[in-house]
Amino acid sequence: MNVCSKCKNEITGDLYISKLNETKILCENCYYAETFCMAMSKIMQICKKYKNTNLQMHKEELILEIYKNNKQKNLYKILEIEKQQDKLKVVILPDKITKIIDIKDFEELIYIINNQKQVGIPNQKEVKLLRQKYKPGTKVQLIKMYDYISPVSSGTIGSVDFIDDIGNIHMKWENGSRLSLIAGLDEFKILED
Numbered sequence: 001m002n003v004c005s006k007c008k009n010e011i012t013g014d015l016y017i018s019k020l021n022e023t024k025i026l027c028e029n030c031y032y033a034e035t036f037c038m039a040m041s042k043i044m045q046i047c048k049k050y051k052n053t054n055l056q057m058h059k060e061e062l063i064l065e066i067y068k069n070n071k072q073k074n075l076y077k078i079l080e081i082e083k084q085q086d087k088l089k090v091v092i093l094p095d096k097i098t099k100i101i102d103i104k105d106f107e108e109l110i111y112i113i114n115n116q117k118q119v120g121i122p123n124q125k126e127v128k129l130l131r132q133k134y135k136p137g138t139k140v141q142l143i144k145m146y147d148y149i150s151p152v153s154s155g156t157i158g159s160v161d162f163i164d165d166i167g168n169i170h171m172k173w174e175n176g177s178r179l180s181l182i183a184g185l186d187e188f189k190i191l192e193d
């Protein structure tokens with residue numbers, strides 16, 4: 001008979017080995033509880049690096065507020081973070097986007113959101129310069145897209161379709177995606193013929 005070293009109940013299902021102490025076996029519930037505790041402390045460490053964040057703990061959920069600046073005045077996004085087995089379920093508000101991610105992807109998510117918040121809308125003169133540089137048909141290769149919804153993969157090649165009035169570079173990517181590039185945020189380069 002196997003007994004969970006945490007809750008002391010008999011383990012009827014799969015056995016799990018504690019990540020904190022490899023000599024201990026755990027039941028599924030205790031294993032995921034342990035994983036979440038580890039994830040939470042990692043989340044706290046990540047958030048400490050950003051002065052514009054405020055992390056609150058509720059019963060089964062973490063609420064992370066991301067502000068536009070370090071004074072915690074203009075709220076930019078709210079993240080509701082819950083455990084989902086050994087992954088995190090993150091709801092990004094006000095976009096209402098749900099993502100199921102590994103803890104290692106959480107740091108990337110916060111990084112992307114923080115990059116996005118810093119991007120302003122280009123003025124008319126800047127849009128004009130963008131249109132001169134990225135004419136329709138210009139071949140572009142993506143280095144990195146700062147988008148947490150469904151970014152185009154790094155290295156993808158596409159051609160410029162047009163640039164709209166707020167400076168978004170509308171693209172026709174080789175993989176069929178039409179996601180636009182944001183100058184000053186996304187990293188990309190022109191491919192010379």
Ligand SMILES: [Zn+2]
Nearest residue numbers: 004007027030
């Ligand atoms: Zn247990």
